Amino acid sequence: MLKSYLTKQPYTKFILIEDTLQEQGKQIFHYLVKTHIDKGQYKVQYFVFHENFPRLRSTFTNTINVCLHDLTGDVCGWDENEERKDFESSISELNGGDVVIVDSLAHAIYQYGLGETYRLINNVKNQGVQQIIALLHTDLLKEKEKICSLFEHLSTLNLNIEPKFISENRRAQYTHKKSGGKVITQIEEYKFEGTNFVTQKIEKPSVKKLLDSTQMPQADPESISTFRIGLTDEEKISRDQLVLPYLPKSETQTGKEEGKIFYEFDQRDDWDEEDPDDDLDI
Amino acid sequence: MSEVILEIEGFSGPCWVCKRTLIRSSGCVKQVALAAASPPKYHLDTLCSLSDIAVVTMISLSDPRNSNPVLSALKIKPQDKIISIRENLTADSNFILTHLIKQILYEKNRLCLVSFHNPVEHYQYVGKKLGYDLLKAVEDNVVKIVEPISDIVENIGLEENYLQEDKENLVKCFYHDIKRCLSDISTEETQTYLMVDDLSHLLDLGVDLSVIINFVNYCVNFINNDRVSVVLNSHVSSKIDEIIANNLQYIADVHIEVSPLNTGRSTDVTGFLTVERSTGKSRYHYKAFDRGDKNFPSR
Numbered sequence: 001m002l003k004s005y006l007t008k009q010p011y012t013k014f015i016l017i018e019d020t021l022q023e024q025g026k027q028i029f030h031y032l033v034k035t036h037i038d039k040g041q042y043k044v045q046y047f048v049f050h051e052n053f054p055r056l057r058s059t060f061t062n063t064i065n066v067c068l069h070d071l072t073g074d075v076c077g078w079d080e081n082e083e084r085k086d087f088e089s090s091i092s093e094l095n096g097g098d099v100v101i102v103d104s105l106a107h108a109i110y111q112y113g114l115g116e117t118y119r120l121i122n123n124v125k126n127q128g129v130q131q132i133i134a135l136l137h138t139d140l141l142k143e144k145e146k147i148c149s150l151f152e153h154l155s156t157l158n159l160n161i162e163p164k165f166i167s168e169n170r171r172a173q174y175t176h177k178k179s180g181g182k183v184i185t186q187i188e189e190y191k192f193e194g195t196n197f198v199t200q201k202i203e204k205p206s207v208k209k210l211l212d213s214t215q216m217p218q219a220d221p222e223s224i225s226t227f228r229i230g231l232t233d234e235e236k237i238s239r240d241q242l243v244l245p246y247l248p249k250s251e252t253q254t255g256k257e258e259g260k261i262f263y264e265f266d267q268r269d270d271w272d273e274e275d276p277d278d279d280l281d282i
Numbered sequence: 283m284s285e286v287i288l289e290i291e292g293f294s295g296p297c298w299v300c301k302r303t304l305i306r307s308s309g310c311v312k313q314v315a316l317a318a319a320s321p322p323k324y325h326l327d328t329l330c331s332l333s334d335i336a337v338v339t340m341i342s343l344s345d346p347r348n349s350n351p352v353l354s355a356l357k358i359k360p361q362d363k364i365i366s367i368r369e370n371l372t373a374d375s376n377f378i379l380t381h382l383i384k385q386i387l388y389e390k391n392r393l394c395l396v397s398f399h400n401p402v403e404h405y406q407y408v409g410k411k412l413g414y415d416l417l418k419a420v421e422d423n424v425v426k427i428v429e430p431i432s433d434i435v436e437n438i439g440l441e442e443n444y445l446q447e448d449k450e451n452l453v454k455c456f457y458h459d460i461k462r463c464l465s466d467i468s469t470e471e472t473q474t475y476l477m478v479d480d481l482s483h484l485l486d487l488g489v490d491l492s493v494i495i496n497f498v499n500y501c502v503n504f505i506n507n508d509r510v511s512v513v514l515n516s517h518v519s520s521k522i523d524e525i526i527a528n529n530l531q532y533i534a535d536v537h538i539e540v541s542p543l544n545t546g547r548s549t550d551v552t553g554f555l556t557v558e559r560s561t562g563k564s565r566y567h568y569k570a571f572d573r574g575d576k577n578f579p580s581r
Contacts, residue, residue, distance in 0.1 A: 021528055021531055021532065050532065050533060051533060052363075052364075052502055052503075052505060052506075052533065053506075054506050072499050072502075072503060073503060074500075075496045075499050075500075076450070076454070076493075076496050076500075078454045078457055078458070078500065107495065107499075110491070110492040110495045110496065111492075111496065137528070137532065139524070139525070139528045140495075140525050140528055140529055140532075141525075142491065142521070142522070142525065
């Protein structure tokens with residue numbers, strides 16, 4: 001369902017992708033940009049706040065429906081570059097047939113401040129553009145919860161990239177506010193098969209499979225130690241054949257007769273042949 | 283006899299000198315050149331005739347990029363335009379910078395070194411141990427050093443330059459100093475490296491995080507000139523430091539991370555080194571010695 005919410009028309013107004021260095025969302029971000037470029041239906045207005053502009057421009061050399069806006073050059077006016085672009089003046093030239101891409105909302109916040117960035121994105125949203133797609137690196141924010149909650153409120157679909165769990169596929173938790181007012185919150189798994197973006201609901205794992213995966217693998221002592229622990233077959237046979245000298249021998253063994261004691265009674269010995277325990281009633 | 287190291291792709295076949303049939307996976311093979319042969323003929327342990335070898339690269343043993351364990355692990359090339367170094371907690375990443383200086387001087391490239399953390403005497407002293415003379419390189423106009431530390435000491439009590447109230451103006455002047463140094467030493471034939479050690483000291487001077495982020499933007503924009511690469515070091519011991527380091531890591535071509543051991547100190551291992559590129563991550567344990575460092579792969 002996630003893929004259809006992201007790519008099907010009518011497009012959801014504002015997609016916010018929240019990621020970190022460990023759980024990066026740029027794969028989905030680039031996929032969405034590429035989808036719009038390949039469709040060619042709307043002009044893509046790509047606002048570059050973080051990546052190196054010439055490098056990014058070289059990846060779009062053969063695309064005609066992309067307009068790149070360099071907002072990394074002379075951001076503070078230190079070079080007194082008169083051709084320096086401003087985000088507000090650039091967005092004032094947008095029209096309804098545009099898709100707006102913002103490669104790093106965090107850097108826009110550092111350049112223009114939180115309030116101003118929120119106002120500008122809100123203006124773009126109300127300007128009637130087809131879609132806004134913005135990437136927000138949450139590990140670059142000082143007040144992460146506050147800023148995320150503000151932009152999540154503004155967005156119509158916000159995507160949080162989650163760590164992998166049990167499966168090899170990545171996870172994304174999203175909240176989609178439909179145009180009818182219904183809000184859907186879901187976690188789905190996703191993967192890229194080449195350029196194809198595949199999403200699927202998370203299946204309930206079988207208990208047996210979970211137990212098998214949680215069992216600790218038997219440690220092989222041979223692989224841990226620096227010396228040989230096990231025995232060869234010959235050594236096992238010779239170990240089995242070894243007779244320990246002080247252990248009791250089995251009754252079936254024929255060996256020497258046990259020693260006997262010969263006692264010669266003295267004249268004074270009073271040896272009673274009767275059993276003294278005869279009168280016991282046992 | 284001269285000695286060379288040949289780096290080969292995976293190959294199997296008979297050696298044309300000793301006629302043994304051997305199989306060798308890719309790696310370095312030490313060869314011994316037979317004297318007085320022209321063109322040089324090599325007694326090859328595991329290679330067949332030169333025409334059968336897919337790729338053969340002759341590398342000299344005196345090249346520190348191969349012989350030095352730190353540089354051979356980093357594998358910095360001219361295409362690596364943004365190199366970020368992250369120093370975690372109590373680890374010291376200065377050895378990365380000093381080794382990179384060694385490589386830069388060996389390759390006869392240019393360097394603009396911005397040192398917040400150590401005085402130039404430190405780099406000279408370490409350089410002598412590693413086999414280069416930094417001050418001579420400065421005299422030859424191959425290296426330019428920007429040393430804010432000495433300026434800060436001079437300005438104590440004056441509230442000028444690095445101790446001025448307007449921190450954005452401070453960073454702006456700093457940026458223009460760097461830009462001027464880079465333009466002084468850059469040439470069209472050589473690669474110029476801007477090395478900043480380290481960015482987190484701007485926080486210590488009271489500079490706001492947003493100004494530092496924008497300053498990093500300006501530094502990264504230097505690579506718009508194909509002949510310039512930037513090496514930015516940052517120390518991480520707080521949340522704000524982490525933001526600066528993360529910011530670099532997102533756009534770096536090579537991200538180098540130096541960390542202490544999780545379990546404490548050891549006499550055998552100094553710390554943990556990670557080199558991350560878009561192609562993958564390599565992990566090493568390293569041991570710092572008096573005259574260099576050794577590293578060994580870690581699982």
